[in-house]
Amino acid sequence: MLTSQKHALVVSAHSADFVWRAGGAIASHVKQGWKVKVICLSYGERGESAKLWRQTNMTLEKVKSVRQNEAERAANILGSDIEFWDIGDYPLQINNDILFRLVDLYRTLQPEFVLSHSLHDPYNFDHPRAMQLAQEARIIAQAEGHHPGEQVLGAPPIYAFEPHQPEQCQWEPNTFLDISDVWDTKLEAIKCMEGQEHLWEYYTRVAQQRGVQAKRNIGITSKQDIRFAEGYMKLTPSVVSSL
Amino acid sequence: MLTSQKHALVVSAHSADFVWRAGGAIASHVKQGWKVKVICLSYGERGESAKLWRQTNMTLEKVKSVRQNEAERAANILGSDIEFWDIGDYPLQINNDILFRLVDLYRTLQPEFVLSHSLHDPYNFDHPRAMQLAQEARIIAQAEGHHPGEQVLGAPPIYAFEPHQPEQCQWEPNTFLDISDVWDTKLEAIKCMEGQEHLWEYYTRVAQQRGVQAKRNIGITSKQDIRFAEGYMKLTPSVVSSL
Amino acid sequence: MLTSQKHALVVSAHSADFVWRAGGAIASHVKQGWKVKVICLSYGERGESAKLWRQTNMTLEKVKSVRQNEAERAANILGSDIEFWDIGDYPLQINNDILFRLVDLYRTLQPEFVLSHSLHDPYNFDHPRAMQLAQEARIIAQAEGHHPGEQVLGAPPIYAFEPHQPEQCQWEPNTFLDISDVWDTKLEAIKCMEGQEHLWEYYTRVAQQRGVQAKRNIGITSKQDIRFAEGYMKLTPSVVSSL
Amino acid sequence: MLTSQKHALVVSAHSADFVWRAGGAIASHVKQGWKVKVICLSYGERGESAKLWRQTNMTLEKVKSVRQNEAERAANILGSDIEFWDIGDYPLQINNDILFRLVDLYRTLQPEFVLSHSLHDPYNFDHPRAMQLAQEARIIAQAEGHHPGEQVLGAPPIYAFEPHQPEQCQWEPNTFLDISDVWDTKLEAIKCMEGQEHLWEYYTRVAQQRGVQAKRNIGITSKQDIRFAEGYMKLTPSVVSSL
Amino acid sequence: MLTSQKHALVVSAHSADFVWRAGGAIASHVKQGWKVKVICLSYGERGESAKLWRQTNMTLEKVKSVRQNEAERAANILGSDIEFWDIGDYPLQINNDILFRLVDLYRTLQPEFVLSHSLHDPYNFDHPRAMQLAQEARIIAQAEGHHPGEQVLGAPPIYAFEPHQPEQCQWEPNTFLDISDVWDTKLEAIKCMEGQEHLWEYYTRVAQQRGVQAKRNIGITSKQDIRFAEGYMKLTPSVVSSL
């Protein structure tokens, strides 16, 4: 513990989710000196690569390769590490091996916080599954009887990042992260997602709307200017020394 | 703005609520250099002074006087200012004058945060009314058209402190405040409530249980020791620069 | 306490509600030796007397008189006492005087349980108001500082009886009362409501459906036959010596 | 009933709400031959006219006058009638007279549908009050005993239009209205709100986001193009002949 | 688009569910020229065939055969196609093969709407599982990367039909379908379920109650007569051109 290097973990169901939904958080914490690790459980190769599939002679392997390349470039721009677990999408194929692999990662990484999907999403069954995986792996990583002798995990807070249609997902932002000073970086990362150009403007507007809302929630009298923000639903209680 | 004196506001339906439910927050912030103002909307003279009424020759004025005296001593121990608005209890008699009086106070005080009751309480209709008053006055205090020219209010977060039977009140603590180092002070303040001795141990145990839970929520690996805590339900979103 | 006469209280927003929604409970408890008191806050003279208003030369006083007569006959059949408070309907005109009048009644009657409307009803704003009145009066009746010296109230359970469109009212029956052996009495009381003939069959079917559901909830192996039931949503926790 | 002129009613707490939140619905239905009536309960003179109050020598009457003028121009552009009830804002001053006045309007207008605010809004207590007023007046307008002899109201559906921070308001859009072909009109109406320029872009983006979501909810295979939409939360059940 | 043949899909956990819960919708749409396909995931052979099991020498195969016969006759009366997938009940044995089989069916059928069970049912775990299957298969059928080259699915609305004890299942009807003119057909289909005679009257009364409620929701002034209805909980937002 000579160094105080802080780590964060992002569990992304498909290869682009971490960019739209948490790109600002990643870039901001990297800028603040954190190390951020992104896990892409799948490439979204079947469910979220429509444009690629409209090309001729497309194959599953080609789709995966393109999506991996895009995600790697985005992660690079954001400054995070990235791993591809390639477990298959629509539906995500989660089993005990995947669960324990994520437990191992928690143990190794010892993240200060974790980001994943909303707990509900009637438009996307993979998303809540990814979050449940992230939650359960976190709990097992805290258990001394799992791989006894290893350093157990503390209690990193878990945040649900913003789904595509938030109100339909019972998702309510109780935390706004100011990403104004890393917005350019996030937008650059977004633009790596060449197959999903229709979403670039959508998530730009999301960031603007959350920025306005964040500003409103610090009050008109505050001097802090917020132009872009990301909304998060913190699922774990805060423990504080002042309110 | 030469000084950075920070203020907090506590809106208490009856004269003892601020002690059981927020005494630790008050003492802790006072210890950290804050000024805390407590408003007792009523003395709880009808609804929460059972023991006094069992004495012979008791009158409403005597009850109020005793409760005021207890509350003043408790506030003194905790280090807060206290005002008694004496609007009547069971039910609280809230009207526009009371609403605007609280607006004025928000404007004058410019609190950094506000504490009041839970939004629901099937055992106590005064409690949610006090919170609604605190919420609505806060909104009006932000409006430039109310007493134009006055300094408007920013957006201080609002927290609901713990009701007597939390699960029945749809109250869920999303914030735990460590009050270990001011527990003795809180307990001393609690003991000013001579008419409600049966609650001393109850709220001591509440603080212990919340302490255990707070400790669990920072994780077993944390070195921070928490023996006593208060639970709060933060009603307003947080705006942050790191997660 | 020589006698163990048990009392129950029914708070009905309009003059017929107690029949459709609680007639079985009233008749059953009367049959079991209880005394049941019904309070009709209004006659439903404006909002629930459509058929009468279609008659020529109808006046508000005539409507009230007819509704009172019907309700008295129904109460007589069910075996309950009945009082008409005539506070006006659509909307109910509730104020502190009405609140304290109900408090007084709680104190005098000392009911073992209380029945009133659902907490929500988007089709009828008077109904939830009646229940809120019943809840708040109960709390004040427990307070020693209200009319000090009077016998305070215990903690009678409160049940919400069935609204007209239960799912729209967030009403869920957690208690089924078997009314099979008093069904004939309830039906006879229902038929006093001459102006609302369209509801006779509706509430007969409600009783049949709740009967089937009650039977299902005691299990196929039970020998108890239930042909008619009333559903209730108990709002207060049970305290028991065995589960 | 010679003509089949259809009417709609919009109940707006403050003078600009109907523009941001329902301007598209108004323009669209006017274009389809409907008559739309907007009621502005207040001018938002105290709570939502910040920019005006920053001008020197501003008075309450001047603020009201400016806001009325803006709203009239916007209504004119959208093609609706508008009435200003001037009942005062922050808080709205609702009483039985206002309630019955709205009942009268329902009776006269016989609207096919009604639009008002969300049922909850922790940022704005006037908004839910306006909706409750709209709901309760609708119920009373259906009652034959209110002003007997008048034509009673049918059962027009009620929709809650979009609040400023939807997730915080428990508001979920279950209905998307395509406003693509009247967007220019709505934008022109929006620009009448000179004192709230910061909201022009905000509500333009809202319309774009709801447009994308609406498109997603008709499916990628649909040929219908939707660029702008308004979200509504329908509060009343639909009765249909085909699904 | 030479033909405008419209299709609907019903996903029924057990072989009789589609009759009690959606028989009216099926008959009505068939009468309106639609084609309706019913999938019975199981026969309800273990969990919902009590009467058959009380016969001597009964076997699983005989039960299935009887249930299939009943369901075929009912489907025939209603005018729908029917398929039996025989995946086993109590519990339903759902796996990826079943999921993809339903995806294929969505693709082939291209239904305009889908009916299945409520999302929650503490009395029946198979029912929510069937609905989840229907929801997830619908999402996968929309994905271009699943069986690339096939015609993907649009966004057919999904409705939850009525469970046996609606309030216990968090099921709220937001849509009432008038089935008055096909009631006789539905009743005839119901009577095919010879093993569940006790439910004939139950679901007749359900249809009558929903009819009364539907009538109430179009208003007393409407000339439309509704004697029988089915309630549905629409789970997907509507996209409309007028409100």
Added chain:
Amino acid sequence: MLTSQKHALVVSAHSADFVWRAGGAIASHVKQGWKVKVICLSYGERGESAKLWRQTNMTLEKVKSVRQNEAERAANILGSDIEFWDIGDYPLQINNDILFRLVDLYRTLQPEFVLSHSLHDPYNFDHPRAMQLAQEARIIAQAEGHHPGEQVLGAPPIYAFEPHQPEQCQWEPNTFLDISDVWDTKLEAIKCMEGQEHLWEYYTRVAQQRGVQAKRNIGITSKQDIRFAEGYMKLTPSVVSSL
């Protein structure tokens, strides 16, 4: 059925849960002449045996052995039978065999009521899984087609006992069981859990707090003294003959 021996069933995810959460109910019903059977699905060997794992040379078998011994002693003190199913924890490994094994037990035991965990617990995924198992097995045990010819199950009520952090688990006690007269027994059983000494005082305080709350819910006027109680959330409706 000569005797009226009553049985109860407790489904415990880990080997100590039944003690902390239902020890009072067990001891009380045993004292009242019931037979109570506890099923420990796992030993909590990985997830809830931290202290043991800190000993040197600890193995999984040793942990299980110690936990079994503790639980047997506790069950013995409480007076219940106990079975260890050893299915593995963190996560519980539930499959159809386990499900049907529990069905068999329901059939053999014919319990009058069932106790298990809360339906939600973000801190412990095994707990809700155990409850779901208990619920689904109960339903299958009622089905005549499961092992035809066996005596089917009635409809024993199901209660969720108290989780560690109740508000976070959407658990609300609607039933308080007075355990004052068996508290000493429960405490003795608690003290068998030598590896979890930190929880002894925690659950002592839980019992005291629930005791105070139970007392409040019978009212100040009741002569019944309650010093210790357990809270339960009854999930199934009550069917009663008087309210």
